[in-house]
Amino acid sequence: MSDLDDDEQVSLVKRPDEQVEPFVFDGEIVDDEQPAPSRLQATAELLRVRPVITAIGGSSAAAATGRAARATARAGWVTGQGVVSGARRASAAVTHGHLREQVRLARLGGDTEAFADAHDRLEKAKDARAKRLLGLPRLLLGVLYVAVAAVLLVVALLFLGGVAVQATPGGATWAGWWAGVGGVLTWTGSLLQVLVSVALIAAVPLAAVIAWREGKRASDPPFWLMTADEKAQVGTEITADSITAALAHVKIASLAKQLKEGATLEFLVTPREQGGGTYFQVRLPLGVVAAELLPSKKVELLAGNLARHRHEVWPQRQPDADARVLDCWVADKGTLDKPAPPWPLLHDGVFDVFRDRLPWGATMRGAQVSVGMLQKHWLIGATSKQGKSTVLRVLALGLALDVTVELRISDLKGDGDWSMFAEIAQTLIEGQADEDAEATATMLEDLVAEMARRYERKRELGIVGPIPRELSRRRGSGFHPIYAIVDECQILYAAPHPVGGTKDDARAWRAAKRLHDQARAVNIHLMQATQRPDNRTLPVQVREGAHVRAALNVPNHETAKLILADAADRGARPEDLRPGRDAGTVVATGEVEDIPAGMAFAIVRTHYVSTQEAHAVAARAVELRRRSGRAGTAAATSEPEPIDHLADIKEALGDEPRVRTVVVLERLAARDPDTYEPWTAADLRAELLRHGVPIGKYEGQRVVRARDVHEALGARTQVLPQ
Structure with a gap:
């Protein structure tokens, strides 16, 4: 081969008489101008490739052998542990080990009552076993008596059978009878011998299987024999x-x-x-x-x-x-990697802010978390892209399913996260410019003025304490629930003075603080969310008034304390939530009804409603409002529209001379559910007696007579001033 020229071409054509072993040829296509590799170079390349292939194949075989050996060793270890565990369980049964363990755990837990109870049961078990051991000889003697009696009985029966057979004409002889009995016994003995042999042969693998199953239950294999999943659970x-x-x-x-x-x-x-x-x-x-x-x-x-x-x-x-x-x-x-269950209101259902609690998510322990929304201000904080807006939006979607709720929304990011509320919200601000921040401040100031009007009207009506549900839900009452939602509120408070900032005359924080201080008593609420909480973009004046606080992932403990206040010093650690992976998971504190008693906070995996699903829910809310005649929430008026209950009762009676009281209540609720759904028979009776209308009886049923109602209406008309 040393005589070959470097430029000699290598033939890739197989000759008929040439035996060529198949192999992988590693090379590249070259231009005609470049010199082709010589046969010497090709052979060297081939020799280089083949050992690699052999090494790979050898490595796979070694790995397979190693896995088989490990599986065999694992089976042997598990079986051995099963034998040891069986011996321990037998020993524990002999020594009342389970009761002794209960005594140990009660002592470790410091539970004196449980310790005394477990110790008492252990002593009783010892006494019962001692009595059984004392009675064992008598039991064995009784078994022996029974066995001897059974043998004598069988012999007697065989003797009588032999006598009967011999006395029967044409029957077997005495010797023939006993020969037959002997044959049966011989066959039975042979069968028993075969069964015992089979049992002995099967006993070894059966015992091995039982020991293996017990070993799997009782202990884990050593670390080097574990699978990858088992190693992760060590x-x-x-x-x-x-x-x-x-x-x-x-x-x-x-x-x-x-x-x-x-x-x-x-x-x-x-x-x-x-x-x-x-x-x-x-x-x-x-x-x-x-x-x-x-x-x-x-x-x-x-x-x-x-x-x-x-x-x-x-x-x-x-x-x-x-x-x-x-x-x-x-x-x-x-x-914690499991998602929250679907939102219960995603496809159907309505919400009543006075009666219902809004589904929000599930705790890490799997318990449903629902929150009452009335008379609470909210604050939610997080770093960017942790689902803050989605967490706040699911609450707004639930509120939209109450046709009496008015929403005023400011999305100071303006990325379309809140555009589905365009036909629902009385105010919808979308954008992050200075003029959007100013419009948001104006929105809050308008609510401060509305708050003052409501307090004045409340005094005029003589209402003390919370506004009644009936009045709040009445059309035109001026007391319907209002929720102001400000997403990305850091843009509002960081806006140029006089809108933002922390100076005494800054418009935004002053309006927000006024709402925090007094608005919830007249059904006006403020819900804010921010992704950059600090003392400048979230002044202390607008943090202290929040009744529900929630934090998704935040950068550090100091930021967590800005959002969660004292809960951050009692174990709440939103900074330990994983960015991205725990998006939508919040650490919540404050007036959340489903936080267990005595707990400072709860970790909640909130229900996820995508933007597309949010548009569908919003469309359903629009339809609900259209059907109820509240396609747009009416502006507050100074005079609530009065309700003539007696006239409504007359309409409920129709043309009938008398109607049962339960039917009257059903018809009133169908006519005006906001007003009459809460009514009971006592409410109906009180309203009728106020007008001098008695509740009558007809065929044993309580009824309202049309004649009495008409007379009361007529008498009321006569005394009206002309």
Whole structure:
């Protein structure tokens, strides 16, 4: 081959008498001007490629062999653990191990009542076993007597059978009878021998299967024999022991020292499954308070010790208990990645702001979260692209399904997130220019004027306390619920003076504070959302008045405290929510009815309603308003339209001489549901008696007589001034 020229061409044509092994040829197409590779170069390339292919194939075979060996070792380990577990269970059964474990757990939890109960049951079990052992000889003797009696009975029956057969004409002889009995016994013995042999042969694999199943139940294989999914679950079970070990290593010196010296944690609520996680409540040793475990760094240590991520562990201080009580919920892996269920009002349903609570989402524990919307101001904060506007919009969509609610909306981003409210909202501002901020300030100032008008009218009507539902829902009453919604409110408060800013004469914060201070008593509400909360763009004057506060992911604890106030110091950590992955998940505090009693906050995965779905819900709200005659919310008037109840009752009677009271109520509610749906029989009776109309009886039923109503109307007409 050394005599070959470098430019000699390599033939790729197979000769008929040439045996060529198939192989992969690695090369490239070259132009005619470039020299083609020589046969020597091609051969060298071929020799280079083949070992790679061999190495890859060898690696695959080795991997397969390794997997098979690991599977065999795993099966052997699991089976062995099953044998050990079976022995332990047998030992526990002999020594009442389950009762002893209950005694141990009660002692560990500091529950004296449970300890006494478990100890009493253990002593009773010991006494019962001792009595059974004392009676065992008598039992065995009784079994022996029964066995001897059974044998004698069988012999007697066989003897009588032999006598009967011999006495029968043409029957078997005495010797023939016993020979037959012997044959049956011989056949039965052979059958039993075969069955015993089969049982002995099957016993080994059957015992192995039973041991393997018990081993799977009782313990995990060693780490090197685990699958990838099993490795991810190592150490994730939350028990009293694992909690104690985790708390001993959170770098709190006094806590670690006391636990090392043998102090025990008092579990007020022992670890138990709760909504996709584990909940427990523990009283820490003397000198340690729960607040020491609430900073984010301590939470991260605790989470790591429990084989969790930081966002999966949520300790908080129990406000109704002493300072040493720590309340904690630990999520199962993957729980927080599950979406909230669909919004219940997405495809049908209506909302009554006075009677209903609005579905908002679900807690991490799977419980539904619904919020009452009346007489509450809202504040929502988050970093960009965390679903803040969507969280606020689902509340507005629910409010739109109450035909009496008036919405005034300012979207200071102007990206179309709120355009579906164009036919619903009395005011809709979309844009982020200075003039949009000024229009928003004007909107708030108009509501301040409306608030003053309502207070004046409330005094004139002699209304003390909340405005009655009947009056609020009456057309033209001037007391219908109003919700002002400002999305991206940081643009409003950061606008040039005199609209924005924090000076004493700044229009925006002054109007917002006036609404916060007094507006909810006359059914006017302010709901704000911001993606850049700080003291300049969210002045303290417009934070303090919020009754419901919610934060999605925020950059740090200081920002969380701006939104959530004291809840951020009691365990609320929206800064630990994962950007993007936890979009739409909020940490909520304040007047949220479904926050469990004694809890400072709740983590809520809010219902997601896309922009396209929001347009469909808004179209349904428009249709509801059209059907109710409220296609546009009427502006407030100084004089509510009076309702003539007696005239309405006359219309409900129709042409009938008498109508049952229950039927009258049904007809009134159908005629004017806002006014008469809340009415009961007592309300109807009181209104009739006010006009001197008695409730009569006819065939045992309470009725309203048309004649009495007509006479009352006639008498009322005669006394009217001419």
